[in-house]
Amino acid sequence: MFAPLEPSGGGPLPDRGRRRNAVNALLCTAGVAGVLLGGWALYDSHRSAQHRAESRTEIRQACADLVDPDAVLRLDGGRDRVSADEDAYGHRLDLYDLPDLCELRSGRAGERDRPPYLTLKVHSLPQPGLHVLDPDDEPVDPWAPGQTTEDVTDRIAAPLPAPLGDGRAGSHTARSVTVEAVCRADAAGVTSFRATAAARYGEPTAGDRRALAAIARTAAVRAAQRKGCETTPPELPADLPAPGRDLGPADRATGGCAWYAAHLHGRPDRRRLPDRALGTPPAERAAQESCVLVLDTDTRRGIQAELLAEGVRAGGPSDLLTNPWWLQTRAYFADDADGTKVKPFTGGLHDIAAGRAGRENRVLYASATCGGRPAVFGMTTAYRYDRVLGPRLDEVFTAYATATAARRGCTGLVLPAPE
Numbered sequence: 001m002f003a004p005l006e007p008s009g010g011g012p013l014p015d016r017g018r019r020r021n022a023v024n025a026l027l028c029t030a031g032v033a034g035v036l037l038g039g040w041a042l043y044d045s046h047r048s049a050q051h052r053a054e055s056r057t058e059i060r061q062a063c064a065d066l067v068d069p070d071a072v073l074r075l076d077g078g079r080d081r082v083s084a085d086e087d088a089y090g091h092r093l094d095l096y097d098l099p100d101l102c103e104l105r106s107g108r109a110g111e112r113d114r115p116p117y118l119t120l121k122v123h124s125l126p127q128p129g130l131h132v133l134d135p136d137d138e139p140v141d142p143w144a145p146g147q148t149t150e151d152v153t154d155r156i157a158a159p160l161p162a163p164l165g166d167g168r169a170g171s172h173t174a175r176s177v178t179v180e181a182v183c184r185a186d187a188a189g190v191t192s193f194r195a196t197a198a199a200r201y202g203e204p205t206a207g208d209r210r211a212l213a214a215i216a217r218t219a220a221v222r223a224a225q226r227k228g229c230e231t232t233p234p235e236l237p238a239d240l241p242a243p244g245r246d247l248g249p250a251d252r253a254t255g256g257c258a259w260y261a262a263h264l265h266g267r268p269d270r271r272r273l274p275d276r277a278l279g280t281p282p283a284e285r286a287a288q289e290s291c292v293l294v295l296d297t298d299t300r301r302g303i304q305a306e307l308l309a310e311g312v313r314a315g316g317p318s319d320l321l322t323n324p325w326w327l328q329t330r331a332y333f334a335d336d337a338d339g340t341k342v343k344p345f346t347g348g349l350h351d352i353a354a355g356r357a358g359r360e361n362r363v364l365y366a367s368a369t370c371g372g373r374p375a376v377f378g379m380t381t382a383y384r385y386d387r388v389l390g391p392r393l394d395e396v397f398t399a400y401a402t403a404t405a406a407r408r409g410c411t412g413l414v415l416p417a418p419e
Contacts, residue, residue, distance in 0.1 A: 051080040051108075058083045058109070063102040063120050064093045066195070066219040072104065072118060075211055076201050082117055083109040095223060099123040106201075116200030120215070122223050123194040128339035131288070131332055132349060133378040135362040139292045139328050153276055153294045153324050159243035160256070160280045160290045164213070167286025169234040174242040175199045177213040180287070181220035183229035191335055193229060195219035209240040246278070247294055253277035256329070257291040259403035263396065272388055273396070274327060275299055287336040289404070295325040295385075312388055325385040327393075329400050333408065334373040342378070352376055357416040362386055364393070366401040368410040375410050377401040394418050 056069035062084035073079050084092070085103035093102040101121035107114035123130070141157035161171040161178070170179040176198035183191055197216040199208055213236045224231045253261040256279030264270060274293035280286070297320050332340050341349040345361040354374045357366040362381040367374065379397050386393055398415060405413045 055080070055082045059104065062092055062104060063219070064095055064223075066093070066122070066222045067120065067197075067215050068218060071211060071215050071218075075118065075199065075208055076204070079106055079117070081108055082106060083114075085116075093120065093122065095122070095226060099127065118215075119196075119198045119200060120219055121196045121198075122219060123196075124190045124223075124227070125192045125194060125335035126338040127335075128351075129341050129349060131330070131336060131340045132343055133330065133340065133352075133363045133365060133380060134343040135380040135382075136343070137380070138326070138382070140294060140324050140326055142322050142324075151297045153247065153297050155245040155247060156278060156292050157245075159245050160278070160292070161288070162241075162243045162281050163283035163286040164240075165234060165237045165283070167283035169236055170194070170216070171286070171288070172209060172213065172240050172243075174209075175204045177209060177216045177240070179213065179216040179220045179233060179236070181217075181224040181229070181231040181233050183224065183231055185230070187224075187227055187229040190227060190229060193220050193224040193227070193231070195223065206240060206242075209242075210236075210238070213240060243281075244278070247276040247292070248278065250275050250277040250293060253279060253291070255282045255291075256280040256289040256331075257293070258282070259400055259407075260291060260293060260396075262403065263399040271299070271303055273392065274325075287333055289329075289331040291329045291400075293327040293329075297324065300325060307388060313384060323383065325388065326382045327385070327396065328380050329404075330378045330380075331404050332376045332378075333370055334375075337367075337374040337376040340376045340378075355412065355414055357414040359416050359419065364397045364416055366397075366413060366415045368401075368405045368413040370405075370408050370410040375405070375408070377404055391418070 052073060055073060059067065059069040059072050059082060073082060082104050085105050086109055094100045099121060101119055103116070104118045105114040106117045139156045140152045142152045159173055161173050164170045164172060164177070164179070168180070170177065172178065176196055178194060178196040181193045181195075195216045197212040197219070199212060204212070217233060217236060221231060221233065250257070251261050251264045257277040258279070260274075260277055264273070272295070274295050276294045276296050277291065279291040280289050283289075301320055340352050342352055342360050342363050342365060344350055350360065352365055352367060354367055354369070359365070362383070363378060365376060365378045367376055369375065377400065379400060381393065389396070401413060401415060
């Protein structure tokens, strides 16, 4: 029915012209390359999926399954491989020994030079010694990384934590977010759980801070639930701008320093008082507030001769830039106030008991009751600046503690006796 095919005889392919032959060769090469590339892409995708699966297991084990591993892997543009820091003590977060933390690094465990990636720390409150009023914690530092200005009174060394919303949910810095999960009823003496997620890479973006907030919230809620603490933390704000570091005119200060602007109002002689300020943003329910007050270098230079004439040791010319004069206030409420300590000159730590006030080692502190819970109001002072201010230091502290207690609806304010 059909004529048989004639054998080709094994001869060469028919010549269809140089141009047609070049096109055929190119198509064949492209086909082979496509197969190879497709195979490599498939292999690479499979390998990345394996790395992510291994990383999820590492994250769950290191952080006690308190976080969503995929949320962790999406930070900083995304990672395929993250593992526990084998150098961290214990390697694993332990919910039965709080406070504790887990530390994660980019790359595979055992690889050298793995960069830090994320730290998650969990607290149960109240915790004695959670906060310490220590004058050695200086808010301005001429040797701080990123200090680009000649005058250190232009900006503080590290941003003050900003509240999340009205402060009930927690606080944040440029690279970390702390979320609070308050128990509806005490759970074995614990009133709340607090989780802090801190980025350890580059400069986190606003999106990263939102992701860190979600990671911290999940961790705080899961820790609370496992310990029998029923909780529903407030919703997180959508916007988490990086807190600023630049100091501004003290007589126009707001937020945590608004009381000081009011104190300066109508005061004709301000020459020895701080004239630059930066405070935490205003928040009605924040667990802690702070204000940094600094005497501008030019202002200090102008009163040096006056101080020397009075016999006040004000320091030499080099002290103008390396030892600025500052005051810093710190207010703590509820669990943050419970167990706050002060560092005396002789060393060690002293408790600040409820209903007590005093002065220790360039620290002034007062106490009150706010909504049935304790509150502590502290002020630390730069070396020698307390002598320069003299009685004015007590005036400033009294204005601070009185105004802050009134704004927060506190009662029973106890102030230190005048010196």
